[in-house]
Amino acid sequence: xxxxxxxxxxxxMAFVGPGRTAVALALSSMRAGHEVVYxxxxxxxxxxxxxxxxxxxxxxxxxxxxxxxxxxxxxxxxTVPDHAIASVCRELADAGVFRRxxxxxxxxxxxxxxxxxxxxxxxxxxxxxxxxxxxxxxEADAERLKGVAVAVEGQPEAxxxxxxxxxxxxxxxxxxxxxxxxxxxxxxVLASNAVIALMATAARLAPLPEGxxxxxxxxRRTLENLESLGIPAALTGPIERGDVDTVAEHLxxxxxDPAARxxxxxxxxxxxxxxxxxxxxxxxxxxxxxxxxxxxxGM
Numbered sequence: 001x002x003x004x005x006x007x008x009x010x011x012x013m014a015f016v017g018p019g020r021t022a023v024a025l026a027l028s029s030m031r032a033g034h035e036v037v038y039x040x041x042x043x044x045x046x047x048x049x050x051x052x053x054x055x056x057x058x059x060x061x062x063x064x065x066x067x068x069x070x071x072x073x074x075x076x077x078x079t080v081p082d083h084a085i086a087s088v089c090r091e092l093a094d095a096g097v098f099r100r101x102x103x104x105x106x107x108x109x110x111x112x113x114x115x116x117x118x119x120x121x122x123x124x125x126x127x128x129x130x131x132x133x134x135x136x137x138x139e140a141d142a143e144r145l146k147g148v149a150v151a152v153e154g155q156p157e158a159x160x161x162x163x164x165x166x167x168x169x170x171x172x173x174x175x176x177x178x179x180x181x182x183x184x185x186x187x188x189v190l191a192s193n194a195v196i197a198l199m200a201t202a203a204r205l206a207p208l209p210e211g212x213x214x215x216x217x218x219x220r221r222t223l224e225n226l227e228s229l230g231i232p233a234a235l236t237g238p239i240e241r242g243d244v245d246t247v248a249e250h251l252x253x254x255x256x257d258p259a260a261r262x263x264x265x266x267x268x269x270x271x272x273x274x275x276x277x278x279x280x281x282x283x284x285x286x287x288x289x290x291x292x293x294x295x296x297x298g299m
Contacts, residue, residue, distance in 0.1 A: 013034060013036055013074065013077060014037055014070070014072070016080060017078065017081075017084075017088070018049050018051075021107050023056070023138075023141055024142065026056045027141060029165060029168070034165070034168070037072045037073055039058055039060045040062070076097070077105050079107050098122045103126075104125070105154075108185075109184065109185040113126045113128045126158055130185075131149075132149045132151070145171045146171065149172050150171045152173050153178050153181070198263065201260050205260060231277075233278060239281070240274075242275075244292075
């Protein structure tokens, strides 16, 4: 089956590492009319593997899958943790799992498709396809790919198929250079993982009735403003207004929590050019604030 035929017809796919990402990709692909034929796991009896089985009704085998089973898949997704992708790909290649004409994809945001070289050497077409989304491992994950950007890079035929699959999910695939993936993934970490750390830091600063939950309405509204207004229009707060006295009060209050103070200062410095771009903070005040944060730490 050629790449063009695969793009137009049902794709039979398998997943190596049946975790949350695999569940989301599998459910979305099934809703788009594709078939999930099997998954591979170190421990097929594990909770994650059994959840994948229950949600997709696709059998989960151990890593020593027979070649006749492995050959059923047109596309093999390697959805194990980043540090294991290269070794798992090599293990599968040595076991004869890959065949010429297959497409092998991984879903890492940080790594490029070069880690799939053992599959490429055996005639498979390889690419990486990373959705800018986080998953919970439940049925709703099938909907969480709609409208999501998906970064794709690799060999042309595999990239074309990855684009076709992502469009079938209702996602928005885009091409990315392999050299740009580390910075791209750092951006994703800041937009997701770092938000959790930021909310945890903010929650411990004041006697809030429900901790971080008390901050969620503010955070949600900020994200809504960001979506509707964009950067820099969505920015508010004392730095945007040039309210140096309020910032100074914050920094004095944060002296009892040096770690939170460092976070505040780093983000305050990053806020200054956004306020300038919005037009509410003049160049002179911006220069004063930037120098203050850099040289004196706000003391």
